[in-house]
Amino acid sequence: MDVTLYTTIAAVVALILGIVLGKVIFAKNTQQKIDDAEQQAKKIVADAQVSAENLKKDRLLEAKEKFLHLKSEHEKEVTQRNQKIAESENRIKQKEQSLNQKNEQLQKHINENEAIKETLNRQMELVTIKRTELEKHQEEHIRRLEKVAGLTAEEAKHQLVESLKEEARSQALSHIQEIIEDAKLKANKEAKKIIIQSIQRTAAEQTIENTITVFTLESDEIKGQIIGREGRNIRAIEAATGVDLIVDDTPEAIVLSSFDPLRREIARLSLQRLVQDGRIHPARIEEVVEKTKKQLEEQVMDIGERTVIELGIHGLHKELVRLVGKMRFRSSYGQNLLMHSKETANLCAVMAAELGLNPKLAKRAGLLHDIGKVPDEETELSHALLGAKLAEKYGEHAAVVNAIGAHHDEMEMQYVISPIVQACDAISGARPGARREIMQSYLQRIKDLENLALAHDGVEKAYAIQAGRELRIIVESDKVSDNDADRLSFEIANKIQTEMQYPGQIKVTVIREKRAVNIAR
CATH class of the missing domain: 3.30.1370.10 (K Homology domain, type 1)
Known part of the structure; x- marks a missing residue:
C-alpha cells in the first residue's frame, strides 16, 4: 500500500511538472525540457520505490525482534513454572516418605504396647494371687498373737490408743505452740496489730x-x-x-x-x-x-529534699519526697516518724551491707516503710498496704514495695530485704528511750500481767520483767507436772493475747523445779 501511494504521488508530480513546463516553454527547446522532466520524474519514482523497500525491511526487522523477545519471556515463564512444579512434587514425595516411616513406627509401638499389656496382665494376676495368700497369712498371724496376748485385736488397739493419748497431748501442745508462733509471724489480721496500726494511722x-x-x-x-x-x-x-x-x-x-x-x-x-x-x-x-x-x-518539700540528700537517696519521686517531709510532723508513741524512718533506713543499710546485699535499696525501703502513715486522704487500708500502694504508684522497685507492705506481715515476703526492714523497724521502735508511755498505764499493764498469771491454779509466783516484754511464772512442782507446765504456758499466752493490749510481743516462761533437800548430821 505504501509503495503504490508513493508511486502515485511521484507520477502526479511528474505530470504536473510536465504540464507546467509545456505551457511555459513555447520556444524551440520545449521538447528537450519535456524529456528532461520525464527523466527527472523517473528518477523521483525510482527513489520513492527504494525508500519504500527500505521502510518495509525496517518494519519487518522490528516485528521479528518483538516476536523473539516475547518468545524468550514466554520460555522463561514456562521454565520457572516447571521448576516450581518439580519442587512441589519433591516435597510431596518427602512428606509421603516421612508419613510412611511414622506409620511404620506407630505400628511398631502398637505391637510393643500389646506385648507390654499382656505382660502386665500376667503380673497383675500373680499379684492378686500373692495378695490373697498374704491376707491368709496375716489372719493366721493375728490369731496366733491373740492367743499369746490373751487379747483380741480390737482390745489391743484400744489399749494402744489410750497409752498414746497422753503422750500425744504433750507433743500436740508443743506442736500447736510452734504453729501459732509461726502463724504470728505471717498473720496479717491479728487483733493487736490492727489496734496498734489504727492508733498510728489516726494519731x-x-x-x-x-x-x-x-x-x-x-x-x-x-x-x-x-x-x-x-x-x-x-x-x-x-x-x-x-x-x-x-x-x-x-x-x-x-x-x-x-x-x-x-x-x-x-x-x-x-x-x-x-x-x-x-x-x-x-x-x-x-x-x-x-x-x-x-x-x-x-517547708515540707524542703525537709523531704534535705532528708533524701542526707541519706544519699536519688531518683525519688517528688510526691514521695513531699510525704517524707510530712513525716516530720507525725509521731508514733512519742517517737518522731521522720527520725524513726531515718534511723530505720540507716540500720537497714548497715544490715544489708553486712549480709552482702544492696545497701542503697535497703536504705530506700527503710526510709519509705512508714510512708502510708502520712497520706493526703484517709483510706481503710492499713499504713503498710497503703505505703506499698503509693510506692508502686510512683515507680519504686518491686523489692521496696514488698518490704513496705510486708513489714507488719500483711504481705508475703518475696525479697531478702523485706525481713531486714521489719527487723530494723522493730529495733528502732523498741530501743530504750525511743517511745514513751504514760507511767501509770505502764505500771497498770505490768500489774495486770502478773495478776493474770496468778489467777491460774498451781502458780506460786509471777514476775513481769524486761519492761513487760517477758512474764516468768514459777509453779508448784507437786501440783503442776511437766506436761501441765507446757499447757499452762500456752493457755496464759493465749489469754494475754485476747484480753490485753500491748506493743510488740510478750514471752511467757513457766519454771517448774523439784528439789529434794536433806541434812546430814
Whole structure:
C-alpha cells in the first residue's frame, strides 16, 4: 500500500511538472525540457520505490525482534513454572516418605504396647494371687498373737490408743505452740496489730503532748482580740485551720488542740503572724492561713529534699519526697516518724551491707516503710498496704514495695530485704528511750500481767520483767507436772493475747523445779 501511494504521488508530480513546463516553454527547446522532466520524474519514482523497500525491511526487522523477545519471556515463564512444579512434587514425595516411616513406627509401638499389656496382665494376676495368700497369712498371724496376748485385736488397739493419748497431748501442745508462733509471724489480721496500726494511722494517742500545742501570748489582752466580737475571730480561725482553740484562765497562753500535727502547726504560725501584725479579723485570718499553708508546704518539700540528700537517696519521686517531709510532723508513741524512718533506713543499710546485699535499696525501703502513715486522704487500708500502694504508684522497685507492705506481715515476703526492714523497724521502735508511755498505764499493764498469771491454779509466783516484754511464772512442782507446765504456758499466752493490749510481743516462761533437800548430821 505504501509503495503504490508513493508511486502515485511521484507520477502526479511528474505530470504536473510536465504540464507546467509545456505551457511555459513555447520556444524551440520545449521538447528537450519535456524529456528532461520525464527523466527527472523517473528518477523521483525510482527513489520513492527504494525508500519504500527500505521502510518495509525496517518494519519487518522490528516485528521479528518483538516476536523473539516475547518468545524468550514466554520460555522463561514456562521454565520457572516447571521448576516450581518439580519442587512441589519433591516435597510431596518427602512428606509421603516421612508419613510412611511414622506409620511404620506407630505400628511398631502398637505391637510393643500389646506385648507390654499382656505382660502386665500376667503380673497383675500373680499379684492378686500373692495378695490373697498374704491376707491368709496375716489372719493366721493375728490369731496366733491373740492367743499369746490373751487379747483380741480390737482390745489391743484400744489399749494402744489410750497409752498414746497422753503422750500425744504433750507433743500436740508443743506442736500447736510452734504453729501459732509461726502463724504470728505471717498473720496479717491479728487483733493487736490492727489496734496498734489504727492508733498510728489516726494519731489517736491520748497523750497530751501529741494532741495539743500551747501558744504563748505577751499579755492576756490579746485573747480578746483573738476571740473577737461575739467570737467571730476565733470561729474563723477554727474554720480555716480545723483546729480547736481553747481560751481559758491559763495566763498568757492559748491551747491549740487537734490530732493532726500539720493543722496545729498551721494554726500556730498563723496566730503568730496575726498577733505580730495586730490586724485580726475574718478576712485577714483567711488570707494569713492560706499564706501559712503555702509556706508550710514549701517547708515540707524542703525537709523531704534535705532528708533524701542526707541519706544519699536519688531518683525519688517528688510526691514521695513531699510525704517524707510530712513525716516530720507525725509521731508514733512519742517517737518522731521522720527520725524513726531515718534511723530505720540507716540500720537497714548497715544490715544489708553486712549480709552482702544492696545497701542503697535497703536504705530506700527503710526510709519509705512508714510512708502510708502520712497520706493526703484517709483510706481503710492499713499504713503498710497503703505505703506499698503509693510506692508502686510512683515507680519504686518491686523489692521496696514488698518490704513496705510486708513489714507488719500483711504481705508475703518475696525479697531478702523485706525481713531486714521489719527487723530494723522493730529495733528502732523498741530501743530504750525511743517511745514513751504514760507511767501509770505502764505500771497498770505490768500489774495486770502478773495478776493474770496468778489467777491460774498451781502458780506460786509471777514476775513481769524486761519492761513487760517477758512474764516468768514459777509453779508448784507437786501440783503442776511437766506436761501441765507446757499447757499452762500456752493457755496464759493465749489469754494475754485476747484480753490485753500491748506493743510488740510478750514471752511467757513457766519454771517448774523439784528439789529434794536433806541434812546430814
